[in-house]
Amino acid sequence: MFTGIVEETGRIKEIKRGRASAVLTIEARKVLEDVKLGDSIAVNGVCLTVTDFTSYAFMADVMHETLNRSSLGALKNGSAVNLERAMKADGRFGGHIVSGHIDGTGTIASVEKDDNAVWYTVKAPGEIMKYIVEKGSIAIDGISLTVAGVAEDAFRVSIIPHTSDNTILSIKKPGDVVNLENDIIGKYVERLMSFGEKVENGTGATRTSERITEAFLAENGF
Template structure:
């Protein structure tokens, strides 16, 4: 378990990664303190197991599933990476609950400065966007961030100077591929409400669902000027409607 508070930026020493599997060696300092073989370290948000270590580096195996789901296969020697050790039981929850199990990747569309912050717009697939909610949490390359606005094909976060300096997020350009992990609570809620519906607790027809979503999108578009971030990509996505709550007994 991690919290999305990056401890340091490491550097890829060797990326022995084929098309489906391989190993990764990362040069680091802080995350090596008290680290043992078999411990977990998140690399760009990906939970990896330390298989060997030296005074200034550690090595981890990367399996095929990790290559499919993440951006690790794109790493090259010298690339910076975000690093975080697994959370200690007596540690502070500075971010949010992060498992280190990436749901998929997104692409940075735009970086835009506003005052002392930088707005980052991230394009993502529908399966990830449906669990993104405004003012909720998301992990981007292992960084715990608050969603500033959520649209139909992208979402935005606003990055403070400290986060920008201590992580890799602002070092890339538009087009950079980033790892995304949805809030695990949202994933469990989605799973459990689906199980409830299949067990006879209520279903929503495809037509009703489509009509409801269309109405929500229209209302979101009309309300977009009411406090939403400037340049927010599309209408706000939300499957949580009054109809949904009523059908499921709320």
């Protein structure tokens, strides 16, 4: 579990590509202070597991599914990345609930300077846009941000100087692809409200279950 508050930016030192997977070596400093094998570190918002580490870098495997659903496959040697360690239970929750399991990618449509802030417009597919609401939360490359405006196929966020100075968002330009993770609350609400509709079970088959309705809640004392 993460908060979307980026701790530092790291740099890709090496990428070993397999037939449908990859092993990343990422140079870092702060996230290595208490690192252990098996720890989770979000890389551009994608939760990866530390498989090895040195005093200046850590290694992580990236499987086929992750490469297909994120922008990690486009990284190259020297690419800068946002890094965040998993949240400690005794720490402040400065952002929002970020799982590190992204929903897909979006594309930077425009970048506009506005005094000390910068506006980013991000185009995204319908399956991501349906969960985005004005003043709600969105994670862009692992950065917890507040949605300032929503259109049919795009949304806008405004970035303060601190965020620009401490993340890789400052180097993003129109046309760049970013990882997106929706606020998980909306997905849970949708699942509860659609309970009982025919849904795929992951194997291509469908199943039907009870639907939560006003009548169902009344019958059960709610």
